[in-house]
Amino acid sequence: MGRPTKPVAAGARPRLRSLATYLRQLKDETRTTYTALSERTGPPNTPGYRGASTLSQAARGTHLPPLETVLAYARAAGDPGSYSTQWREAKARSLWKAAAIENARPYLSGRGRRTRQVRTPASLGQELTRLRLRAGRPSYSAIEQATKAYGHRVPRSTAHLILNGKVLPSREQLSALLKAFDVSVADAAQWHAVLDRIEDRQRTPEPPRRGGGYVCADADPAVQEYLERRERDEEIKRRTGQIHPDETYEDYEERLRERAFQQQTSDGWLYDLYEDDEPEDEAERQTQAAEQAALRAQLKALVEHVTPTGRGADHA
Numbered sequence: 001m002g003r004p005t006k007p008v009a010a011g012a013r014p015r016l017r018s019l020a021t022y023l024r025q026l027k028d029e030t031r032t033t034y035t036a037l038s039e040r041t042g043p044p045n046t047p048g049y050r051g052a053s054t055l056s057q058a059a060r061g062t063h064l065p066p067l068e069t070v071l072a073y074a075r076a077a078g079d080p081g082s083y084s085t086q087w088r089e090a091k092a093r094s095l096w097k098a099a100a101i102e103n104a105r106p107y108l109s110g111r112g113r114r115t116r117q118v119r120t121p122a123s124l125g126q127e128l129t130r131l132r133l134r135a136g137r138p139s140y141s142a143i144e145q146a147t148k149a150y151g152h153r154v155p156r157s158t159a160h161l162i163l164n165g166k167v168l169p170s171r172e173q174l175s176a177l178l179k180a181f182d183v184s185v186a187d188a189a190q191w192h193a194v195l196d197r198i199e200d201r202q203r204t205p206e207p208p209r210r211g212g213g214y215v216c217a218d219a220d221p222a223v224q225e226y227l228e229r230r231e232r233d234e235e236i237k238r239r240t241g242q243i244h245p246d247e248t249y250e251d252y253e254e255r256l257r258e259r260a261f262q263q264q265t266s267d268g269w270l271y272d273l274y275e276d277d278e279p280e281d282e283a284e285r286q287t288q289a290a291e292q293a294a295l296r297a298q299l300k301a302l303v304e305h306v307t308p309t310g311r312g313a314d315h316a
Contacts, residue, residue, distance in 0.1 A: 006060040008020045008021060008024070008060065009060060009061040009062045012061035012062070012101070013099070013102050014104070015095070015098045015099040015101075015102040015105065016061055016064060016099045016102065017061055018095055018098070018099070019061075019070070019092075019095040019096055019099045020058075020059050020060060020061035022091065022092065022095055023058060023070070023073055023074075023077075023092070024059050024204050026073070026074060026078070026088065027059065027077055029077070029078075030077045032077075033052075034053075034055050034056045034060035035052045036188050037052070037055050037073065037076045038050060038051050038054075038055060038076075039051040040075075040076035041055075041072045041075070041076050047070075048072055050069055050072045050073070050076075054069060055069070055072075055073055055076075058070060058073055059073070064096075064099055064100060064103045064136055065096075066136070066142065067093070067096055067100075067136060067138075067140075068123065068139070069269050070092050070093070070096045071089055071092060071093065073092070073265075074088040074089045074091075074092040075088070075089060096136070097135075097136075097182065099136075100134060100135060100136035100137075101134050103137070104133035104134050104136070104137060105134065107285065115190045115191065115193070115194050118194045118198070119197065119198060119201060119293040120165070120198065121165050121166070121167065121168045121198065122165030123165070124165065124168070124169075124194060124195070124198060125162060125163050125164055125165030125166070126164050126165065128177060128181075129163050131178070131181040131183060132163065132181055134181070135180070135181040138180070140156035140159050140160055141156060141178070143156070143159045143180050144159065145178075146179070147159075147173075147176035147178035147179075148177045148178060150175075150176045152172040152173065152175070152176040152182065153173065153176070154169075154173050154176050154177060154180075158173070159177065162177070168195070168198060168202075168212065169195070171192065171195065174191060174192065174195055174264040175188065175192075176190060198295070230249070234249045236254060237249075
């Protein structure tokens with residue numbers, strides 16, 4: 001006889017304890033050792049093979065074993081090919097799923113989003129991560145193997161990018177991931193609708209067609225956004241008194257352009273004089289400089305007289 005089985009871990013959570021207890025019950029009913037159970041899982045170095053120590057750890061309750069290990073344990077603890085084998089697998093799967101949800105609860109901070117609230121690749125990645133936790137937090141290698149078994153392999157690096165919200169999965173990749181996370185068919189349809197909505201939001205709008213009739217430019221989202229921003233700006237400027245009560249927004253913009261033009265002309269080119277040929281005699285040069293200074297003073301006085309500031313100073 002083999003060594004006596006160690007008791008279930010004292011710190012095991014209730015649902016994990018139920019799973020470990022059920023696996024021990026299957027072994028006791030079979031009246032065999034873990035070595036014999038390991039031989040029933042298949043030849044060594046094959047995908048379905050599980051060692052004796054692996055099966056023993058699965059029934060100890062210290063941690064949540066992989067689902068494939070639990071199913072291999074249930075198949076080995078009985079007559080292969082019988083109806084009871086399917087029943088044992090179904091019960092083992094149900095107990096494992098309950099233990100996986102219990103094990104993932106500390107990592108599921110807050111409530112998950114409703115599907116209609118998932119609108120970006122980042123939020124979709126977060127919700128897929130929650131589904132992965134509820135599925136027992138399988139490794140990326142296990143995800144790759146599971147998706148390959150479901151007909152569309154998702155490489156480990158691609159699964160990592162999808163779950164971290166870096167890339168958007170294709171429909172085939174999403175289907176394979178949802179099956180790997182044990183999501184029901186009805187829930188999977190909702191997640192495919194989420195993917196369609198995100199793709200529609202990311203799709204660039206088609207340019208307006210020409211030659212097929214008149215196209216209203218106001219229907220363009222960019223035009224709508226500009227008009228809304230313009231209305232908000234006009235409302236703010238009217239409340240602050242920048243736009244006069246009898247002015248439109250176009251009158252206000254025209255007034256700003258005229259003010260900028262007047263400031264430019266008063267600061268620059270209006271005072272530039274045409275330069276004649278430079279005189280050779282020093283006395284003539286000084287005389288010409290004095291005449292130019294006097295002309296600048298006359299032009300400046302004339303400009304200040306015709307500007308609004310000048311008129312206000314004259315009336316004062």
